[in-house]
Structures are given as C-alpha cells and as structure tokens.
Amino acid sequence: MRAALALCLMLLAAPALAVKPSEQLKDPAQEARARALSAELRCLVCQNQSIDDSDASLAQDLRRLVRERITAGDNDSQIRAFLVARYGEFVLLKPPVNTETYLLWGLPGIALVLGAGAAWRLFRRRRPVEAGGTTLSNEEKAELDALLARRE
Amino acid sequence: MIVELGHFALALALAVAVFQGVVPLWGAVKGDALLARLAPRAALAQFVLLSLAFAALANAYLSSDFSVANVFENSHSLKPFVYKWSGIWSNHEGSMLLWVLILALFGAALALFARRLPADMLAATLGVQALVASAFIGFVLFTSNPFTRLMNAPLEGRGMNPVLQDPGLAIHPPLLYLGYVGFSIVFSFAAAALILGRIDAAFARMVRPWTLAAWVALTLGIAMGSYWAYYELGWGGYWFWDPVENASLMPWLTGTALLHSAIVMEKREALKTWTILLAVLTFSLSLLGTFLVRSGVLTSVHAFAVDPERGLFILGILIAFIGGSFALFAARARLMEGGGLFAPVSREGALVFNNLFLSVASLAVFVGTLYPLLLEALTGAKISVGAPFFNLTAVPLMLPIFLLIPIGQKLAWKRGNLLGAVQRLFVALLAGVAAAAVLAFVYHGAPVLALAAFALGAWLIIGSFDEMVDRATRGGKGMVLARLRAIPASVYAMVLAHVGVGIMVLGIAATALETEKVVAMKPGETLSLGRFTVQLRGFANENGPNYTSAVARFTLSDSTGVLAELSPGKRVFVGRQMPTSEVGRYRYGLSEVYLAIGESSDDGRVDLRAYDKPLVLLIWLGPLLMSIGGMISLLDRRMRVGAPVRAKAKMPTEGATA
Numbered sequence: 001m002r003a004a005l006a007l008c009l010m011l012l013a014a015p016a017l018a019v020k021p022s023e024q025l026k027d028p029a030q031e032a033r034a035r036a037l038s039a040e041l042r043c044l045v046c047q048n049q050s051i052d053d054s055d056a057s058l059a060q061d062l063r064r065l066v067r068e069r070i071t072a073g074d075n076d077s078q079i080r081a082f083l084v085a086r087y088g089e090f091v092l093l094k095p096p097v098n099t100e101t102y103l104l105w106g107l108p109g110i111a112l113v114l115g116a117g118a119a120w121r122l123f124r125r126r127r128p129v130e131a132g133g134t135t136l137s138n139e140e141k142a143e144l145d146a147l148l149a150r151r152e
Numbered sequence: 153m154i155v156e157l158g159h160f161a162l163a164l165a166l167a168v169a170v171f172q173g174v175v176p177l178w179g180a181v182k183g184d185a186l187l188a189r190l191a192p193r194a195a196l197a198q199f200v201l202l203s204l205a206f207a208a209l210a211n212a213y214l215s216s217d218f219s220v221a222n223v224f225e226n227s228h229s230l231k232p233f234v235y236k237w238s239g240i241w242s243n244h245e246g247s248m249l250l251w252v253l254i255l256a257l258f259g260a261a262l263a264l265f266a267r268r269l270p271a272d273m274l275a276a277t278l279g280v281q282a283l284v285a286s287a288f289i290g291f292v293l294f295t296s297n298p299f300t301r302l303m304n305a306p307l308e309g310r311g312m313n314p315v316l317q318d319p320g321l322a323i324h325p326p327l328l329y330l331g332y333v334g335f336s337i338v339f340s341f342a343a344a345a346l347i348l349g350r351i352d353a354a355f356a357r358m359v360r361p362w363t364l365a366a367w368v369a370l371t372l373g374i375a376m377g378s379y380w381a382y383y384e385l386g387w388g389g390y391w392f393w394d395p396v397e398n399a400s401l402m403p404w405l406t407g408t409a410l411l412h413s414a415i416v417m418e419k420r421e422a423l424k425t426w427t428i429l430l431a432v433l434t435f436s437l438s439l440l441g442t443f444l445v446r447s448g449v450l451t452s453v454h455a456f457a458v459d460p461e462r463g464l465f466i467l468g469i470l471i472a473f474i475g476g477s478f479a480l481f482a483a484r485a486r487l488m489e490g491g492g493l494f495a496p497v498s499r500e501g502a503l504v505f506n507n508l509f510l511s512v513a514s515l516a517v518f519v520g521t522l523y524p525l526l527l528e529a530l531t532g533a534k535i536s537v538g539a540p541f542f543n544l545t546a547v548p549l550m551l552p553i554f555l556l557i558p559i560g561q562k563l564a565w566k567r568g569n570l571l572g573a574v575q576r577l578f579v580a581l582l583a584g585v586a587a588a589a590v591l592a593f594v595y596h597g598a599p600v601l602a603l604a605a606f607a608l609g610a611w612l613i614i615g616s617f618d619e620m621v622d623r624a625t626r627g628g629k630g631m632v633l634a635r636l637r638a639i640p641a642s643v644y645a646m647v648l649a650h651v652g653v654g655i656m657v658l659g660i661a662a663t664a665l666e667t668e669k670v671v672a673m674k675p676g677e678t679l680s681l682g683r684f685t686v687q688l689r690g691f692a693n694e695n696g697p698n699y700t701s702a703v704a705r706f707t708l709s710d711s712t713g714v715l716a717e718l719s720p721g722k723r724v725f726v727g728r729q730m731p732t733s734e735v736g737r738y739r740y741g742l743s744e745v746y747l748a749i750g751e752s753s754d755d756g757r758v759d760l761r762a763y764d765k766p767l768v769l770l771i772w773l774g775p776l777l778m779s780i781g782g783m784i785s786l787l788d789r790r791m792r793v794g795a796p797v798r799a800k801a802k803m804p805t806e807g808a809t810a
C-alpha cells in the first residue's frame with residue numbers, strides 16, 4: 001500500500017511538463033482536439049490524474065497514441081472506443097452512462113428533486129396557517145386533540 | 153527518555169478521555185452536577201497530556217533523534233528548521249497525533265471560553281467530544297504509534313517527501329485539521345442537544361461561533377492546498393477533483409450550508425431537524441475524509457484489503473459515531489418539529505434554497521468520490537470518475553447559488569418581495585452585462601461560457617455590495633458615514649464573504665483567457681507569450697541546504713523593456729532521488745506569468761511550458777475574503793453567547809441544580 005502511494009507521489013513529483021513539445025501535432029486544431037481528449041482520459045497508473053496532466057511514461061505513451069489516431073483520421077468517439085477496447089472503461093474519467101453507472105449519474109438529480117419536494121412541502125404546510133381562514137370539522141378537531149394529547 | 157514520556161502521556165490522555173467520555177456525560181444525563189462539573193477539568197488535563205505527547209515527538213524531530221522510527225522515516229538532519237517542524241505532520245502517525253491534539257484543543261477551548269453554557273450542556277458536549285477523542289487516541293496508540301523506537305539507531309534519516317518541503321504545505325495540514333476537527337465541537341453540541349433533548353434557538357446560537365471558526369480554518373486550508381498545487385505541481389492547475397481534495401470539499405459544502413441554516417434556526421427557530429442533521433453530517437464527512445485519506449483505500453481497494461488494520465479501525469469509528477448519532481437523531485426527531493413560519497420568497501426561503509443546492513452539490517462530490525470504490529468492492533468492475541463528471545454535476549449545482557446570493561441578501565425575513573429585490577439590484581445586473589460586454593470587446597472570440605462567468609462574478613460582487621450601499625443611503629444622502637458605522641459587523645462580514653465568492657468566480661472565469669505555450673528552447677531563443685517575450689539565457693546550478701538544483705534562466709520582457717529574471721528549475725533532495733519542479737513566476741497586478749521546465753535534450757534544448765494567466769490570483773483572494781468575512785462575523789459581539797455579565801454570576805446555582 002505504501003509502495004503504491006509512494007509510486008504515485010513520485011509520479012506526481014517527477015519534473016513538470018506533461019505534454020512535451022516533441023509530442024505536439026503541427027495542426028493547431030488537431031492539437032487542441034488532442035488536448036481536450038487527453039483531459040478526459042485517465043493515466044492508468046496514477047491517482048485520478050488525466051494523461052494531459054501526468055508525467056508518467058504510460059501517460060506519454062497514451063498521449064502519443066491519441067495523437068496517432070487523430071492524424072490517422074479517427075474521430076473522438078472512435079478514439080475513446082479504441083482505448084476502452086484496450087484498457088477498459090477505467091481509462092475514461094467521464095464514465096459512460098450504462099447499467100453500472102445509472103446510480104452515479106442519477107443520484108444528484110434524484111436528490112435535487114427529493115430535496116426540492118421536501119422544501120416545497122415545508123412551504124405548503126405553512127400556507128393554510130398563513131392564510132388563517134380554514135376551519136376544522138368536528139372530526140378533524142377531535143383527531144387534532146388526540147394527536148396533541150399523544151404529543152404531551 | 154523524553155520519547156517514552158510522550159508515549160506515556162498519550163496513554164494517560166486516553167485514560168483521561170475515556171473518563172471524560174463516561175463520567176461527566178453520565179452526570180449530565182442523570183442530573184448529577186458533581187460529576188458533570190468534572191468535564192472542563194478533564195478536558196484541560198487531556199489537552200495538557202496530548203500537548204506533552206506532541207512536544208515529545210516535536211523534540212525528537214527537532215533534535216533529529218533517528219532512534220525513533222517515525223523520525224528516521226520522515227526526517228533528515230540537514231533539513232531546514234521549519235521542515236523538521238512540519239515533518240511531524242507530513243506522515244501518517246504524526247498527522248494523526250496532530251489530529252487528536254487539535255481535537256483536545258477544541259475541547260479545552262470550549263471548557264475555558266464557554267463557561268456561560270448551562271453546566272449539563274457543557275458536560276454533555278465535552279463528554280461526546282471525549283468519546284470521539286478516545287476513539288482516535290486509541291487509533292494512534294494501537295495502530296499508528298509515532299513513538300516506536302528502532303533497535304539500532306541509524307545515523308541519518310530518510311528525509312521528507314520533497315514535494316512537501318514547502319512553506320505552503322507546512323501550514324496547510326494544521327489549517328485543514330483545524331477545520332475538519334473544528335466541526336467535531338459542532339457535532340458534540342448536536343449530540344449533546346439530542347441527548348439532553350434541548351434543541352432550540354439557543355443551540356444555534358451556541359453552535360454558530362464554533363461552526364464559523366471551523367469553517368474559516370477549512371476555507372483557508374483548502375485555499376492554501378489549492379495554491380500549493382498551483383505553484384508546486386508545475387502545471388498551473390488549481391483544482392483537480394482528486395479524491396483527497398474532494399474529501400475536504402464535502403465537509404466544506406455541508407459546513408457552509410450549516411453556517412446558513414443555523415442563522416434560520418437562531419432567528420426563527422425553524423429548520424431545527426435539518427440544522428442538527430447538517431451538524432452531524434458535516435463531522436461525519438470530516439471523519440469520512442480522514443478515513444479516505446488515512447486508510448489507503450483511495451490508492452486501491454485491494455491495497456486496503458491487504459493491509460486493512462488502520463482502515464478497519466477508522467471505519468469502525470466512522471460507523472459507531474455516524475450510526476450512533478443517527479439513532480439518537482431518529483429517537484429525538486419529534487422534539488424538533490415546528491418553528492417560525494415563512495413564505496417561499498423570504499430570507500428563510502433563500503437560505504433553504506442555498507442549503508438544498510449546497511447539500512446536493514456535496515452529495516454529487518460524495519457519489520463521484522465513493523462510487524468507483526463501492527462498485528469495485530461489490531462487482532469488481534473498475535471505472536474512473538474524474539474532473540469531467542464533477543464539472544457536469546457539482547459545478548452546475550453551484551451556479552444557482554451564485555445567481556441567488558445578491559437576491560437572497562435583499563429579501564426580508566418571513567415574507568420578501570422578489571420583484572422589489574431584483575429592481576433594487578438593477579445596477580448590479582447592469583454591471584454584470586457591462587463586464588461581459590467589455591470582455592467580449594477586449595478578448596475577441598472569448599468563449600461564451602467565460603463571458604457568462606464574468607457577468608456572474610460582476611453581478612455577485614456589485615450585488616453583494618449593494619446591501620451596504622443600500623443601508624448607508626437609506627433615507628437621504630446625509631449621514632452616510634454615521635450609517636456605515638452603525639451597520640452591524642455581521643452585515644459587513646456577510647457582504648465581504650459574498651464578494652469573495654464573486655471574486656473567486658471571476659478568477660475561475662479568467663482561466664478561460666489564459667495563454668499556454670509548450671516549446672523546446674535553446675539558449676538565446678525567444679518565445680512570445682501574449683504581450684510578453686520570454687528569452688532563455690542559459691542554465692545554472694543553485695544549491696540549497698539539503699538539495700541540489702538545476703535551473704534555466706529566462707528574462708521576461710514586454711514592449712517597455714525587461715521585467716524580470718525567472719529561474720524555473722528542478723530540485724533533487726538529499727536522501728531522495730526524485731526531482732521536484734520549481735516554477736518561475738512573475739506577478740503583475742493580480743495576474744501571473746508562469747514558467748515550468750521539463751526535460752532537457754542532448755542538443756541543449758529544454759522543454760518549457762509557459763503561461764500568461766490573467767487574474768489568476770483572484771481564485772485564492774476570493775476564499776481569503778470569505779474567511780476574513782467569517783472572522784469578522786466571529787468578532788460580532790452579538791454572536792457571543794450570554795452577553796450580559798449577570799449570567800456569569802448565575803452559573804454556579806444553575807450548575808448545582810442541573
């Protein structure tokens with residue numbers, strides 16, 4: 001465990017410069033594509049670093065590979081598919097939406113809806129009180145008294 | 153001998169903490185004032201003992217006593233004084249000792265400064281605090297003992313990890329721990345309030361200064377870490393959505409929510425359930441952060457499974473405290489109903505909105521950080537969740553809050569006027585649009601998102617200030633100064649903190665305008681970087697006390713002439729073979745030119761990564777202003793519990809009958 005940690009710190013600490021001048025593509029548009037794509041690909045031996053940020057030699061190899069595919073004329077999704085076929089979905093920093101990740105992508109949205117619902121109920125519950133005009137039927141009054149008695 | 157005394161003091165501190173966690177808590181619950189009153193003294197004793205233990209370890213570090221395994225593994229006799237000192241917390245064992253020391257510090261501070269609290273409340277709070285302390289002192293003593301001796305003392309130590317040998321990182325961990333651990337007091341308050349069944353506005357009042365103090369430290373700690381990453385790691389990034397960063401961001405987000413919901417609870421007695429829940433959650437997330445960072449589970453689930461002792465210990469602590477507090481919470485839930493009424497469009501409503509989005513953002517970070525770990529543990533499938541995920545979830549969740557801050561400030565309690573608020577913020581709205589227009593004019597083809605973010609930042613800054621302008625000019629132009637003086641400190645604090653948010657947003661927006669050049673250069677060659685010219689002059693060696701360094705000398709100039717000499721380089725530290733990078737930076741205004749060098753080739757070229765980063769310093773100036781806002785709020789005398797002196801005289805009788 002410590003060895004792995006030390007390895008990662010070492011990779012982190014290795015001399016700066018992830019993208020090396022020699023790796024860059026001549027065409028600025030293609031190079032920009034390569035950079036954008038690299039930022040979404042994981043350096044497999046690092047702790048959550050993209051190959052664009054990492055100095056590990058594996059990251060360098062992957063950057064070269066990405067640029068080779070770009071010059072070969074592949075589009076972004078073809079390159080991603082190529083890398084996933086080789087390294088698995090682990091290589092994607094943005095996990096694809098599938099049965100394994102529904103929960104991952106869905107939970108924040110679900111929580112937002114549930115939370116908004118709870119806040120809405122908080123406001124709703126207060127509204128009749130604020131309006132102040134509602135009267136209770138005898139049955140409701142009896143129920144209320146029972147509830148209040150239970151609370152005591 | 154001193155080391156053994158430190159070890160002994162640590163063991164004694166455990167005994168005191170266990171005592172403090174059982175006896176006074178029992179006294180508070182059973183109404184035995186005699187037992188309850190033991191709590192402050194025990195808290196002070198625990199703090200003194202842990203200080204002794206820490207001093208013993210510090211002494212071993214400062215005197216380079218390599219017979220202590222921990223010192224041998226993390227220190228070196230040639231290290232400068234400040235890094236011998238910071239070496240204490242640069243490693244697992246030492247940093248956990250610092251963790252428990254800060255835990256005890258907060259307990260002692262509560263014992264000393266909160267004498268006006270009801271005696272049973274104080275006893276119960278310190279009791280819960282001591283339960284947390286016992287668990288963690290036990291963790292240090294049984295799994296992470298920093299006082300272990302080596303049989304044959306080596307002559308020289310292994311040295312500290314070079315990337316950590318930096319002034320920024322010397323103070324980053326203590327600040328972060330002050331934040332993390334500071335929320336323990338808030339948790340203890342919440343648990344004590346639940347145990348004693350006294351959950352009211354007074355609770356919110358007691359808790360707020362402690363929440364603020366922890367929040368200020370955590371804000372500074374995170375900003376410091378981000379700034380360190382910017383200048384030390386050599387690629388100029390400021391936030392990487394790394395799990396370790398996320399671990400500190402989660403309690404910050406819920407802590408910020410807590411800060412705001414406690415206001416509603418204090419002023420209106422509403423949101424009680426939620427505030428207590430947030431207090432529990434925030435500390436739980438701090439514990440979770442400690443678990444993630446300290447158990448090794450982040451490096452690999454398998455590594456954790458191979459060497460699970462420490463991880464399981466913390467996981468046990470985590471489950472016991474989170475589970476225990478939630479059980480308590482469920483048992484007392486019915487005490488927390490009711491509270492003041494308010495309409496959706498009101499100050500309370502705005503704060504509910506703030507809480508909703510902050511909490512969901514925290515949840516998004518939580519899911520993104522833990523999901524890959526759980527998925528791998530459960531199914532064996534390995535996926536990565538990185539920056540692109542968080543940029544699509546957590547970041548958009550923050551935007552509605554930024555938009556609403558100026559409006560929320562303007563809404564009245566109970567029932568506000570949305571249209572009126574927006575009308576009064578017309579100037580701020582204009583300022584936002586103007587900022588975007590100016591930017592679009594100056595930087596042709598700047599990304600639309602950057603324009604929008606600039607507009608948002610300007611809206612936030614001007615809109616937040618508006619509250620002060622409004623208060624100062626209300627009812628005529630005269631007396632403005634007098635009115636400004638009459639504005640309570642808490643309003644200044646709020647405005648400053650919110651302006652800080654706006655400034656940070658501006659800084660982040662400006663990253664879209666940076667210029668980056670990656671080239672290989674020979675001495676004598678020049679590179680144009682925006683309006684600057686960078687020329688490589690040559691190479692040199694510069695040696696420090698415990699490192700050798702190879703630097704490249706650059707001159708930076710613009711149309712007016714030479715501006716600066718910059719010497720980015722690589723350092724190799726004694727005892728460690730891996731080099732670290734030192735970047736060269738030139739500051740102009742709040743912007744920076746940033747140079748980092750990489751490998752040099754045989755033909756005399758060196759790889760250079762050069763940036764012109766406009767307004768980059770705003771990214772850290774913003775959080776600095778936020779924390780200054782927090783400090784001002786702490787100084788507001790209305791924040792202090794039981795301001796009248798009479799309360800002090802009344803205490804003993806209250807204590808006796810408690």
